[in-house]
Amino acid sequence: MRKILIVGAGQSGLQLALGLQSRGYEVTLMSNRTADEIRAGRVMSTQCMFDTALQHERDLGLNFWESQAPRIEGLGVSVAGPDSSRLIDWVGKLDGYAQSVDQRVKMAGWMETFAQRGGQLVIHGAAVGDLDYFSRNYDLVLVAAGKGELVSMFERDASRSPYDAPQRALAVAYVHGLGPRPEHPEFDAVRCNVVPGVGELFVMPTLTTGGRADILFWEGIPGGPLDVFKGVKDPSEHLALTLELMERFTPWEYARATKVELTDAGGTLAGRYAPTVRNPIGRLPGGGLVLGVADVVVANDPVTGQGSNSASKCAAAYLSSIVEHGEAPFDEAWMNATFDRYWQTARHVTKWTNAMLAPPPEHVLNLLGAAGRLQPAADRFANGFNDPSDFEDFFYDPERTNAYLASLTQG
Structure with a gap:
């Protein structure tokens, strides 16, 4: 039985751990938080997942919340004019529905499932020195923790990373009480509102710890009028700012948000990061090699909503590569080939996302x-x-x- 260590319990790490576990691998999963701590913590993302990514979950029998989460059947685009009117407003229908399940719900549930099925779950933050020690006891070490010290083991690939600074300031609020859009109230849609030269507002239905909710997500051009969330610690102040900006720049969305309230005290998130592609292999001080997973190696801005989708697709590609490799050693050549297999998908995401960050031609x-x-x-x-x-x-x-x-x- 081959032994595999996965560091990081997000979409990719957990999906891969559960997939390998179902194939008979001996999997150890390291998380810096317990399931209860995740569930009671702060929201981590917006995670709207489209049909292909959802199918990877279905294939592994991990679609535990599919019947409860809103079915997102469309994707709408609005473009604001200088006077905050809508110059463009339409909705496209999705061939297969999308869904958003709060990662606090999903990651906590998946983590408990992994442990119940006999997986070794280690609650401990991992440093490079820890991996150096652990790597001798495993056939393969995968790093799926997209933030923190471990990412520094993977060098930035300048040829695939056109930006070296954050291109958007991000601000998320999970709310109850959002009214329906008067246009097409009969089905749920993600709404992408573009405010040229200022940023974007995304509105999407989700399933959170307290049931159905909606996500209000501002992406602001750094230094512009939306870049006002840094240092805001009070969740109610964060929501008030979100709504103030909606009233100013997207009044058609604000009109249905006048009665919203936060889902919970952990329902806000703000931050920024530079979109970066990294080399897939990390070298440990003792000479061991580790393979980066999902946003450790390909981190795109969330302007195209691809993070969880890419994580799911990466986990699926890596699972196939590991299973197909049989008993052969997981050497450097295999690691590069495994990443290249994922890059065939990820390169399209990176190209499109980077294009959407620039002013549209x-x-x-x-x-x-x-x-x-x-x-x-x-x-x-x-x-x-x-x-x-x-x-x-x-x-x-x-x-x-x-x-x-x-x-x-x-x-």
């Missing part, structure tokens, strides 16, 4: 405008959140964009 604005008149364009853009590789065919290149739009109008 004219052909993209034309595409977004046309989607208001051409439902197939709206639907295709929405489904790109599930499969970002599709953007290659109609998004980046003005000629391809124009040809695609022309094909819709000629039909």
